[in-house]
Amino acid sequence: MNSFERPNIRNMEGYTPGEQLLAPDIIKLNTNESPFPPTKRVGELLANFNYEALNLYPDPSSSSLREFIAEMHGLTPRNIVITHGGDEGLRLAMTTFVDPGEHCLFEDPTYSLYSVLAGIQNAKSLSIELNDDWSLPEDFADRAIKSESKLTFIVNPHAPSGRFLTAEALSAIADSTPGVLLIDEAYFDFVDTKLKYKTSEIVKNHKNVLVLRTLSKGYGLAGLRLAYLVGDEKLVAPIREKTADSYNTSKLNQELGLVALQDQDYANNVWNEIRIERNCLSEELRMLGFKVNPSQTNFILVESPEPKINAKEIYNRLRESGVLVRYFDTKRLKNAFRVTVGTRSQNAIFLEKLSVIS
Amino acid sequence: MNSFERPNIRNMEGYTPGEQLLAPDIIKLNTNESPFPPTKRVGELLANFNYEALNLYPDPSSSSLREFIAEMHGLTPRNIVITHGGDEGLRLAMTTFVDPGEHCLFEDPTYSLYSVLAGIQNAKSLSIELNDDWSLPEDFADRAIKSESKLTFIVNPHAPSGRFLTAEALSAIADSTPGVLLIDEAYFDFVDTKLKYKTSEIVKNHKNVLVLRTLSKGYGLAGLRLAYLVGDEKLVAPIREKTADSYNTSKLNQELGLVALQDQDYANNVWNEIRIERNCLSEELRMLGFKVNPSQTNFILVESPEPKINAKEIYNRLRESGVLVRYFDTKRLKNAFRVTVGTRSQNAIFLEKLSVIS
Structure with a gap:
């Protein structure tokens, strides 16, 4: 042993x-x-990449990428932190907001990484079983309050059921959860546009909401590892300035991510x-x-x-x-x-x- | 606030x-x-990279890269974990081996990230001041024992002084440190070859030694973020299987790192x-x-x-x-x-x- x-x-x-x-x-x-x-612009950039410049460290704050993403969402770069795939974003939320021994909360079933990350942090995992039709039980927020959850994860749209929660439903949970609500929007790009849900609105209206977006699914870049968190400035600052590794996004990923996002x-x-x-x-x-x-x-x-x-x-x-x-x-x-x-x-x-x- | x-x-x-x-x-x-x-092989690979395959997740275990590195060091792939730059390796050692409230130990002065990582983990930082000529005080190991340090960091060669410690000196410390000894060999590639220090020897002879190597400095790839840890199988296993993010190394980094290492x-x-x-x-x-x-x-x-x-x-x-x-x-x-x-x-x-x- x-x-x-x-x-x-x-x-x-x-x-x-x-x-x-x-x-x-x-x-x-x-x-x-x-x-x-991914868009062929990714291929073009790779084919013309100035590999000689890889000898220098990347921009530690991923400025250009963050500026572009902020503009996409109608927010500021101070609302954004770039991560090495969605998994890094989830881990950083755990590291930043949950002390060992404290509770995190998630749906059951859900992405099984959440409880693994809680295990690494030595935090306690609580889960709330979904209804038979995979909808969220009405007392979800009440149980979040009772649990004193420091970090609550909701995947929207939900995995593995594909269910979608409205902005109203999420806002009600954000209002009543005691800690941070992380909305994992890994699959958001595939939501019907007529549903008119906007990430920026929920972030602007809730100081405790952190939203995760990734380029792995919607942009065909799972092999690249690139994602980002969106949230209130004060929620994002300690992640970007303290808990994330300084150079967590490579020069290649910063530049490739930017061209992928530009080709909407x-x-x-x-x-x-x-x-x-x-x-x-x-x-x-x-x-x-x-x-x-x-x-x-x-x-x-x-x-x-x-x-x-x-x-x-x-x-x-x-x-x-x-x-x-x-x-x-x-x-x-x-x-x-x-x-x-x-x-x-x-x-x-x-x-x-x-x-x-x- | x-x-x-x-x-x-x-x-x-x-x-x-x-x-x-x-x-x-x-x-x-x-x-x-x-x-x-970096070697022009990196440029050639980028120019010919099959960008279309970036839609799939990378090999989570970085098998080819680990096999090559293991062979370079005369070890097995089970002794190796690939990390997203050296900083990820250092963070993972902290996450895996140090409970909040426990002690880590390092030289003073040293790489200032060590104490930041201890701070994130809510561990206690202890440092031992170097002698006037930047050599390690003779009682370093004794003080490590007394401190009950769970993780001790030694940069070899040392930053910022450039001083080199022999394998004998490091072995003596490894024998007497109570916890894990992490030897940060970020600058190892520039050591005079006549000094004949071998990473594999110290790893083979000490079950508590973890060595960090990076491609940032010696391979001109700071912009890429690629490094690795070498250690006893049992020391490396929980990092690779539990605490590291599953896809911590992108497809690009796995392939680019391999060609860079192949051009010795x-x-x-x-x-x-x-x-x-x-x-x-x-x-x-x-x-x-x-x-x-x-x-x-x-x-x-x-x-x-x-x-x-x-x-x-x-x-x-x-x-x-x-x-x-x-x-x-x-x-x-x-x-x-x-x-x-x-x-x-x-x-x-x-x-x-x-x-x-x-």
Whole structure:
């Protein structure tokens, strides 16, 4: 036994990432990546990058990138901190706002990293089970108050169900949560534009709200690791000035992220395409007899019509036939699998394989 | 006042990075970057990079890079964890091995980030003042035992003095420190090869030693953020499996880092060049009447011949004339400045400006 680890680290389990590519011809619909490449401006910048300048440290404050993002949201650069993927943003919130022994709160089910991050910080994890339709229990805020939660995580739209919470619902929770409310908007880009939710409004109206956005999903840049937090100046300042590593964003990521964000036309086309495919795929799945949860994300939670065939077996047999979806081996999700919306042809192959199995 | 931060974060100061480039024509000898670009293989890889594949997450375990590094050191991939620059490695050691309230120990003076990281973790910082010649006091290990330090940091070669400790000296400390000994080898590449120190030997012989190496200095890749920790399997496992972010190394960094490490011929030529320039520069500084500390790094600690002119004034006047060196406004270092070894022509301009001032 290693006697050097802190006891809480020794006794915890680490986070298990979704399976990465096994073979080049596999159809990978298990980790919610974009099936489309990033804008070709990323490729052009890489091809012309002045690699010689990599000998110097990057701008520690990522100024240009933060200015552009602030403008996108109608906020100031003091509201923004750039992070090395969304996971760094989540970790920094834990480091900055939660003392060991204090409580954090999240939905159940949710992104399993939250409880791992709480474990590392030696904080206490509390979770509130979602209703049968994956909606938030009405007493969520009351229970947050009672728990004295220092950091509450809500994924919106929700993973793995795809459910969307309105700005009103989130505001009510922000008003009554005692600590910081982190709204993880990892999948926000895929929300129907008619829902008119604005990140800047909720940030402007709540001094305790921190919003996470990432370029991993909507901008096809999971391989890059680039995300950012948006929040009140006083909430963001200690993260940027104290708890984040000084050079947490490489020179490459600062420049590549900027060109990706600048090409909003390309990004919007991708998001529209995913929304259209999501709706078609949902319809086809329903026609195959599955229960399909309405999704505002780039994935769909599919419930299997037991007892005919169970979800784990579907997962295994899809995997054998070269299609990877995500199966969560937990009590609540044991009869469901999550499928990322792929390109039209990927989705067609997935449906074909699935129809043979089910 | 923001009431959300943890009290220890609220009461601490953040780390202040060295000044970054002010103007394109400035001679930047203040943050120990390499004055040479990385190998052109980095440029070639960037120019031909398949940007479309950035839509997928990177290999979370950085397998190829770890395998190559393990082989370089005659160790196994289980001895290696890749980090996002050296600072992430230092932070992860703090997160993994030090409980809030426990002690960490370091030399004084040393890299000022160590105490900042201890502050974030709410751990206690203890420092041991170096002797007048910047050597380690003989009772260093005894004081580490008494302090019950869970994590002791030694920079070797030392910053900001440039002093080198032998493997024997480090082994003696490793044997007697109660917790983990982190040897920060950020500047190791510039050590004279005749000193024959081997990282793998100290790691093989001590279950409590963690060594940090970085590509920022010796490989001209400060802008990239890539480093790694080497240590006993049991010391490295909880970092890689639990405390590090799952995708802490981007696809770009994994591939670029690998080609940079593979071109050892280029790297060795750069290191030799720096060693030669370091020796010339030291000699010239001595001839100008400065006290020059023998250096095994890519920088030189220069002490001013007070009371003729003080170091802060030298720093300011060099800055005005377009040459940036590092001045540390602390009691122990107030009569010294640190200058990074530049190219021959950068060093010549620095010496010319300095000779006019002093």
